[in-house]
Amino acid sequence: MTFDQILGHDRQKEILSRSLASGRLAHAYLFSGPDGVGKRLMALALARAIVCHEQRGCGNCLACRKIDHQNHPDLHLLEPDGNSIKIEQVRSFQKDLHLKPLEASRKICLIEEADSMTVGAANALLKTLEEPRGDTLLILLTAHPNRLLETIRSRCQPLPFTRHPNSRIQAQLEKQLGIDSTESHVLAALSEGSFKKAFGKDRELYLDKRRKLLKTLTGLSPGSILPILDFAEQISADKTVLPDILEIFQAFYRDVMMILQGRGDNHLVNLDLKEKIHRVSGRENIASILAKLEALIEVRRQLDRNVNRQLAMEVLLLKLAA
Ligand SMILES: [Zn+2]
Incomplete structure (x- = not known):
């Protein structure tokens, strides 16, 4: 997934690709917004653009493909183990952050459902946020930014995502699934701006x-x-x-x-x-x-x-x- 392939979120794409081009990426971002609107896709597109041998997230080079298969040695995905992200999980990736990136210019860590971190995990993460290194990038994803510790929020560059307009979802449903306009209207209206909902099990x-x-x-x-x-x-x-x-x-x-x-x-x-x-x-x-x-x-x-x-x-x- 390159930036161009992501539907909507033009402002967010522009902010990220500009920062990337000028070498001014933040050390940590907080992608917030409803579930299923494309926060994770955007984070992976950014990761690809960073590691890409052609420096644009081409999708064809080995580095891009490793991101797509989520087996790039410099990409870490942290997600809830059961209901929460635990302190052991944070500690284990922190150990790895102390080493130099293996293949890319930075180590990238995606923290999904960041609001599910236990207090212990959040406090452990705070240490990394307080002493940022030039060769790491943290991307926290959450649908509930208010549930994060204020100390965490304030150390991340916020990048809010909004719901997709119904018309955009409706058009994609008709194009990709070939369903009629009444059904696509119902699906788009009930999916509350989430592509994941409109196209998923719902x-x-x-x-x-x-x-x-x-x-x-x-x-x-x-x-x-x-x-x-x-x-x-x-x-x-x-x-x-x-x-x-x-x-x-x-x-x-x-x-x-x-x-x-x-x-x-x-x-x-x-x-x-x-x-x-x-x-x-x-x-x-x-x-x-x-x-x-x-x-x-x-x-x-x-x-x-x-x-x-x-x-x-x-x-x-x-x-x-x-
Ligand atoms: Zn590439």
Whole structure:
């Protein structure tokens, strides 16, 4: 991946390639921004440009290929071991930083999900940041810069990344996957500006499975409790998918709200479910939809606090079925 091959993020590309060309790269960067927007790709493109025999990240030379295969001796990737990056991991790469780079002009270390460093690991890393060496480059990646120690943040050059506009994601989906404009619209709207989400495992969830989920949801009635309990069990089964399912519910009720407020169909996320949205808006009003959207926001907050998932979903679905 060269800078040119990365979609969007023109300002970030320009900053990095200019600093590289003028020999003024920082010792440490903090790439922050939502998951799946291309922070890691950009970091690897920078690494390639640094080690490349042609000094541009050509992609063909041996050094570039080693970066692509992540077996370049001067590239270190630090990622969470389980839930966190541990002090032993930081110490082990620090030992290596004391040696001279083997093939490139610098040693490059990518720290993924840098906010997952334990306090011990963060404090150990601080030593490296406080005494930077000319032949090392640290790139910290995070979707949650506020969770990093202020002392770490202040020693890195910040480079924030933003979400991709829906139109860019939609165009790529149509080009690369050959899907129609309604499906690409739904996927782009639900992927929240993340290429990773739009092209990743969520695709099936956001297309077919979404339709099934919303069919079950809108078929629930407050008087029959068994289907509610079954559905709660079903959606709470997978902890990692649940937030995306809740996002699908939220987007649906926001669509209903749009119709109740008299906005046109072109504002909808679920363009393929226009009829259903109009039908549901016929039996709801602004106050009832607001209550449902609030219930969804509240339950997402509760999930962050590790409440019993199934119980929380039962309570939520009772409110949504009302
Ligand atoms: Zn190259």
